[in-house]
Amino acid sequence: MSEPIWRRLRRLYGPDPRADVRDEFAFHLEERTEALMATGLSETEARARALERFGNLAEAEAACSGVGRRRVRRLRWGEMLGGLVQDFRYAAHGIRRAPGFALAAILTIALGIGGNTAVFSLLNALLLQPLDAADPDALVRVYTSEGRELRTPADRFGGSSYADYADFASSGLLAGLAAQMPFGTIVQLDGGTARFEARVVSENYFDVLGRRPAVGGWRPEAKRGRALEAIVSHDFWTTRLAGASDVLGRTLVVNGKLVQIAGVTGKEFAGVETSTVSLYFPFTSAPVLTGRPGILTDRGDRSLRLLGRLASGATAEAAERDLTAIMRTIAVESPSSNANRVVSVRHATSIVPLELAGDAILPTAALVFGATLAMLAIAGVNVAAVLLARTIRRRRELAVRLSLGASPVRLVRQLVSESVLLALAASVLVVLLLSYLTPIAARIGVPKSMQPEVDLTVLAYAIAMALGAGLLFALAPALITVRSDVVAALRAGEADSRPRARAQRVLVGAQLALSMLLLIISGALLQSLARQRSIDPGFVPAGLIVAELVDPAGVVDHARERAFTDVAVKRIAAIPGVTSVTVASMAPLTGDGMRSSIHIPEHAEAGGESPEIAAVTAAPDFFATLRIPIVRGRELTWTDGDTLAKVVVNASMARRYWGTRDPVGSVVELGGRGGTAAEVIGVAADARFYTLDQPPVPLYAIQRRARGGTTLVIRTDANRDVVLGMARAALTRSDIPLALASLRTMDDILESSLLVSRAITSTLMAIGALAVLLATIGLYGVVSYITAGRTKEFGIRLALGASRTSISRLVIGFGLRTTLISGVLGTAAGLGALRALDGMLLGARGSLAVVTAVWVALGTVTLVACTLPARRATAIPPASALRAE
Numbered sequence: 001m002s003e004p005i006w007r008r009l010r011r012l013y014g015p016d017p018r019a020d021v022r023d024e025f026a027f028h029l030e031e032r033t034e035a036l037m038a039t040g041l042s043e044t045e046a047r048a049r050a051l052e053r054f055g056n057l058a059e060a061e062a063a064c065s066g067v068g069r070r071r072v073r074r075l076r077w078g079e080m081l082g083g084l085v086q087d088f089r090y091a092a093h094g095i096r097r098a099p100g101f102a103l104a105a106i107l108t109i110a111l112g113i114g115g116n117t118a119v120f121s122l123l124n125a126l127l128l129q130p131l132d133a134a135d136p137d138a139l140v141r142v143y144t145s146e147g148r149e150l151r152t153p154a155d156r157f158g159g160s161s162y163a164d165y166a167d168f169a170s171s172g173l174l175a176g177l178a179a180q181m182p183f184g185t186i187v188q189l190d191g192g193t194a195r196f197e198a199r200v201v202s203e204n205y206f207d208v209l210g211r212r213p214a215v216g217g218w219r220p221e222a223k224r225g226r227a228l229e230a231i232v233s234h235d236f237w238t239t240r241l242a243g244a245s246d247v248l249g250r251t252l253v254v255n256g257k258l259v260q261i262a263g264v265t266g267k268e269f270a271g272v273e274t275s276t277v278s279l280y281f282p283f284t285s286a287p288v289l290t291g292r293p294g295i296l297t298d299r300g301d302r303s304l305r306l307l308g309r310l311a312s313g314a315t316a317e318a319a320e321r322d323l324t325a326i327m328r329t330i331a332v333e334s335p336s337s338n339a340n341r342v343v344s345v346r347h348a349t350s351i352v353p354l355e356l357a358g359d360a361i362l363p364t365a366a367l368v369f370g371a372t373l374a375m376l377a378i379a380g381v382n383v384a385a386v387l388l389a390r391t392i393r394r395r396r397e398l399a400v401r402l403s404l405g406a407s408p409v410r411l412v413r414q415l416v417s418e419s420v421l422l423a424l425a426a427s428v429l430v431v432l433l434l435s436y437l438t439p440i441a442a443r444i445g446v447p448k449s450m451q452p453e454v455d456l457t458v459l460a461y462a463i464a465m466a467l468g469a470g471l472l473f474a475l476a477p478a479l480i481t482v483r484s485d486v487v488a489a490l491r492a493g494e495a496d497s498r499p500r501a502r503a504q505r506v507l508v509g510a511q512l513a514l515s516m517l518l519l520i521i522s523g524a525l526l527q528s529l530a531r532q533r534s535i536d537p538g539f540v541p542a543g544l545i546v547a548e549l550v551d552p553a554g555v556v557d558h559a560r561e562r563a564f565t566d567v568a569v570k571r572i573a574a575i576p577g578v579t580s581v582t583v584a585s586m587a588p589l590t591g592d593g594m595r596s597s598i599h600i601p602e603h604a605e606a607g608g609e610s611p612e613i614a615a616v617t618a619a620p621d622f623f624a625t626l627r628i629p630i631v632r633g634r635e636l637t638w639t640d641g642d643t644l645a646k647v648v649v650n651a652s653m654a655r656r657y658w659g660t661r662d663p664v665g666s667v668v669e670l671g672g673r674g675g676t677a678a679e680v681i682g683v684a685a686d687a688r689f690y691t692l693d694q695p696p697v698p699l700y701a702i703q704r705r706a707r708g709g710t711t712l713v714i715r716t717d718a719n720r721d722v723v724l725g726m727a728r729a730a731l732t733r734s735d736i737p738l739a740l741a742s743l744r745t746m747d748d749i750l751e752s753s754l755l756v757s758r759a760i761t762s763t764l765m766a767i768g769a770l771a772v773l774l775a776t777i778g779l780y781g782v783v784s785y786i787t788a789g790r791t792k793e794f795g796i797r798l799a800l801g802a803s804r805t806s807i808s809r810l811v812i813g814f815g816l817r818t819t820l821i822s823g824v825l826g827t828a829a830g831l832g833a834l835r836a837l838d839g840m841l842l843g844a845r846g847s848l849a850v851v852t853a854v855w856v857a858l859g860t861v862t863l864v865a866c867t868l869p870a871r872r873a874t875a876i877p878p879a880s881a882l883r884a885e
Helices: 004-012 017-037 044-054 059-097 099-128 163-167 203-207 232-241 283-290 315-335 354-393 395-403 409-436 436-442 454-482 486-491 498-536 559-572 624-626 651-658 720-731 746-753 757-787 791-799 804-836 848-875 878-883
Strands: 138-145 174-189 192-201 230-234 253-256 255-262 277-281 305-310 341-347 542-549 578-582 593-597 614-617 630-633 645-650 667-670 678-685 699-703 711-716 738-747
Touching: 017 044, 017 059, 044 059, 059 099, 099 409, 099 542, 099 699, 099 757, 138 315, 138 593, 163 174, 163 305, 163 315, 174 203, 174 283, 192 283, 255 283, 277 283, 305 315, 315 341, 315 409, 341 645, 354 409, 354 454, 354 486, 354 498, 354 757, 409 454, 498 757, 498 804, 498 848, 542 746, 559 578, 559 711, 559 720, 578 614, 578 624, 593 651, 624 699, 624 711, 630 848, 645 651, 645 667, 651 678, 651 699, 678 699, 711 720, 720 738, 738 746, 746 757, 757 804, 791 804
Parallel strands: 192 277, 230 255, 614 699, 645 678
Antiparallel strands: 138 305, 138 341, 174 192, 174 253, 174 305, 230 277, 253 255, 542 711, 542 738, 578 711, 593 614, 593 667, 630 678, 645 699, 667 678
């Protein structure tokens, strides 16, 4: 039977199984019908009997069509996979023929992919990796906060009390609720003492996590508070207890108390927070170990963090509503402590709670990750430029293959497969190097819960980046080369490369623009860091020494503090060169400090609430030792006695709550309305107590002679190293009832406060330097290649009388023009990025000095990259240049 013309055209695009089956069945049906008609039957009757003989024709056609389609699909997949294998085999042969190019390309791509994947692995460990728990998707964090203090989103996520926790645990929407509280311990080991991070946890803590101890567990006596027990981490057991097999039942002296080891956590248990926790104690032992007898009943002691597991079918929103209802009931029973408490429930999606640290971590993570993406783009563009040069040299071969019938798609696929193969080889190298990240992180003390690992997520990311980079950066050179004029390519000589110079200029221009972007950001961060260092902190850091001490018993004992004040201060003051010494709860830039409620009768807060303000406790001469001026009134001296509590406020607090009035002589109530009365005796100038990059906040100092805290602030005008040695000797004598935790100069503390900024700046500077190096190499390669293509032109110019200086200007001018265009684009992008990063910079947004320095640096590397090709061009004899092809 004849076939329609449209169907014949359709077969040009491949077989059509359904049409073939339909034609075959129609042919046999027609033959059978004609045979029956030959016996004397009418056409209608013959066709009916033929159909009856065939049975259900539609089902048969469908079955046969399905078989045909599957066969065609298998053939197509087989052909495609066979073609891909052939392409990769051909690419491997080409790479083997150019090992130098392959090595350079693999290292360049590995540099870009490696930096990006390393940062991704860190972010994966911090923000994407689920908690080390059974069914981590069901875990939620439970917060309570003061409803009247919700000034910022982070204010919703405060701590809870043990009494609140005990009531929350009855919620039917939680399959379990665990509590934990940070707790510093001093443990006596091998005749000495050492500090370890510890947690007081609810007895169901490991059950809620689904990570029961590998050995042992709490005994009933410990759960009832009749014995002091601890579960130690696997690392503590192996490193501090030498992996002793009789570990269960052994005793430790913790904070001066005998504690029995009841269990050991599993080897793989990493914890669910950003600290390395070595010991876990049940909450029933908290009153004894912490010296806070009311911790289990005081609803105002909100130092707990709660982690819950949702019941089957429950949601975080429903759990929040249920716990809010429980809180309302508590508020009725305890209005003084819980009348305005609000509850928040959030999914525990990562080791770092984004609700607490998102504003600080996410912009930094985005900045560093974006820089590594730019670095990857620069590396990829560099490889793309080399690939373009290689394909240009092969244009005659490609033109011959096109003229012989090869499809452009197949040629593009072959050219791209070479780049993909190089990128995959680079990703293998990257994964091998990244496997060392975990042991390196462990060696430098990174907590196990935050250690990056090359898991399936990181591996998939590295492979995806390799494939994406290979496809993206090879596609443009392949398309440019394949779309060229076949006839012109067959006639072209080896030096005829100018038609491709435009593409190469675009690629190297993109590198330079991205480099300019990174350098501007890096320079702004460097300038911001320098400005942070030059900020006047409000006190005089030179000559300051800070000694931080801890009580080996781990308790708050005011008698010990008085003994410390009487003995340590006198002993330090007697050291030659020490001009003053004082005691405080903290020194500037050494911690987050504390916030305390205060009632100021002269200032009416909305709703009659008592504001929470940053506070320190300090002994006499605190401001004098720091050399913070007292602008009004005075501060306590060592000759004053302890009578009514005295308070010194800073200038920011005076402006905020007293306005133009003089606060000196006012009486305030510490702890809120009805609290301890205290007299404001002075106003101190503002100082930056918490961070250098944030302006001073309202702050007050509670001054008492005998209860300043456990941080010693020493002022000296002598050699600091000598004073440090003498102070260490004085503070480690046995008659001082506190252990020396750290002894540092304020200059070291200032540098430590800039650690994060310095790390980010150093990382960006290193990435920017590598980007400039790659861009310089790329610019040099392009200028050299294009200069080689203009050899004959330069010979003609020289033969007609052009000077060699003019030839140099041509070559260098090409590089400078490329840099100028790219620099303008990069500068615009950089200034836009600085506006977006304004919150991370300190007065460096759009700095003229930064942009000028970057332009000078980029212009210098352009001259360096273009000088050698220019000298080569002018060194060619005119006769040789005229003979060049």
